[in-house]
Amino acid sequence: MNGSKSPEKRTGASRVADYLRDIPRSGIRDFFDIVSTRKDVISLGIGEPDFPTPWRIREAAIYALDRGATAYTSNRGLLKLRQGIRDYVDRVFGVRYDPETEILVTVGVSEALDLAVRAVVSPGDEVLYHEPCYVSYRPTILFAHGVPVPAVTRAENGFRLTADMLEPLVTKRTKALLLNFPTNPTGATLGREELEGLARFACRHDLTVITDEIYSELTYEGEALSIAAFPGMRERTIFLHGLSKGWAMTGFRIGYACAPAELSEAMMKIHQYTMLCAPTLSQEAAAEALRDDRDTVEMRRAYEQRRNYICSALNEIGLPCHKPRGAFYVFPRVGDLGLTSRDFALRLLDEYNVACVPGTAFGACGEGFLRCSYATDLEEIKEAMARLAVFVKRLR
Ligand code: PLP
Numbered sequence: 001m002n003g004s005k006s007p008e009k010r011t012g013a014s015r016v017a018d019y020l021r022d023i024p025r026s027g028i029r030d031f032f033d034i035v036s037t038r039k040d041v042i043s044l045g046i047g048e049p050d051f052p053t054p055w056r057i058r059e060a061a062i063y064a065l066d067r068g069a070t071a072y073t074s075n076r077g078l079l080k081l082r083q084g085i086r087d088y089v090d091r092v093f094g095v096r097y098d099p100e101t102e103i104l105v106t107v108g109v110s111e112a113l114d115l116a117v118r119a120v121v122s123p124g125d126e127v128l129y130h131e132p133c134y135v136s137y138r139p140t141i142l143f144a145h146g147v148p149v150p151a152v153t154r155a156e157n158g159f160r161l162t163a164d165m166l167e168p169l170v171t172k173r174t175k176a177l178l179l180n181f182p183t184n185p186t187g188a189t190l191g192r193e194e195l196e197g198l199a200r201f202a203c204r205h206d207l208t209v210i211t212d213e214i215y216s217e218l219t220y221e222g223e224a225l226s227i228a229a230f231p232g233m234r235e236r237t238i239f240l241h242g243l244s245k246g247w248a249m250t251g252f253r254i255g256y257a258c259a260p261a262e263l264s265e266a267m268m269k270i271h272q273y274t275m276l277c278a279p280t281l282s283q284e285a286a287a288e289a290l291r292d293d294r295d296t297v298e299m300r301r302a303y304e305q306r307r308n309y310i311c312s313a314l315n316e317i318g319l320p321c322h323k324p325r326g327a328f329y330v331f332p333r334v335g336d337l338g339l340t341s342r343d344f345a346l347r348l349l350d351e352y353n354v355a356c357v358p359g360t361a362f363g364a365c366g367e368g369f370l371r372c373s374y375a376t377d378l379e380e381i382k383e384a385m386a387r388l389a390v391f392v393k394r395l396r
Pocket of ligand 1: 047107108109110111134180183184212214242243244250253254255
């Protein structure tokens with residue numbers, strides 16, 4: 001014995017990496033832990049299509065299982081799927097990628113996002129993005145030891161993002177810009193001019209752009225545009241997309257990342273060691289899905305009808321709400337009724353059995369707002385609005 005004190009034994013939380021301990025759990029998960037304890041809740045909370053996956057797609061998975069397609073695929077994914085992605089992205093967005101070197105099939109856009117950020121961000125690099133935004137963006141940047149730099153978007157401008165809003169946030173360490181239009185949770189979209197402005201901004205500051213196009217099939221007005229198609233952008237853009245929303249395939253877990261070969265190879269390096277490949281049966285189903293987008297068009301029509309209903313209902317109730325042009329969320333203002341977003345959502349759940357997500361789950365600037373998903377049957381939405389109307393009347 002040399003008399004030196006033995007190091008203090010690690011216990012519980014101290015076994016967890018420091019940086020992880022500081023990252024909070026998703027506000028949505030917290031909220032749905034409460035929802036799951038209750039019965040007969042009308043949920044406008046979940047960001048998930050209420051349609052079953054179209055039959056032809058399910059059948060492709062069944063058929064693949066039947067013929068024993070149960071082995072790994074290549075790391076990049078089935079070639080026929082990558083070719084389908086090439087054709088789809090070219091036809092819809094006007095950007096063409098090489099399936100051999102520039103397309104990577106991933107486990108949802110979730111994995112694609114993580115790969116993209118890890119492939120681009122070195123510790124201390126700053127990543128610009130817009131808030132309110134999808135719950136994963138900030139944690140994903142932090143997991144890569146990057147610095148999240150949010151630009152706050154506002155209801156008055158339909159939650160749109162312009163280059164002017166980003167310019168003051170640029171520093172020497174700014175490495176990337178992360179975009180998501182149509183946006184979760186606001187349903188915001190951008191027009192051609194705004195995207196052009198952002199493209200010029202990215203070129204001016206030599207930024208890499210990561211664009212999450214997961215809701216592009218659910219665009220109700222105007223065309224689905226991607227920044228990847230604008231001049232000077234293909235070389236600096238990682239284009240992320242997947243089948244969860246447009247094709248109602250959340251449980252299949254298929255996404256993809258398209259990017260110039262060097263960036264794609266960097267993502268592939270992480271993917272091959274951490275994931276190996278996306279699930280084979282799901283890849284077979286996705287290859288079938290991309291052969292046709294008529295089913296996405298039908299679902300879009302149903303969402304559009306619900307959007308029109310829910311927007312007028314909310315405005316009539318006195319909860320001001322801009323009409324989103326995409327995705328399947330509305331983001332009404334509830335902040336004038338004397339409750340925080342969280343208290344409003346908790347009381348709506350507790351007293352009226354209606355679940356919506358507090359706006360703060362999507363960034364601090366979501367205070368005063370509520371996210372309601374209309375990926376729910378129209379009759380249920382009508383009942384939820386009737387209950388909401390009574391609640392708001394009582395609060396006034
Ligand atoms: N990106 C956005 C903006 C989302 O809203 C979601 C899911 O809600 C995802 C990515 C994750 O999608 P996936 O199911 O493809 O992992």
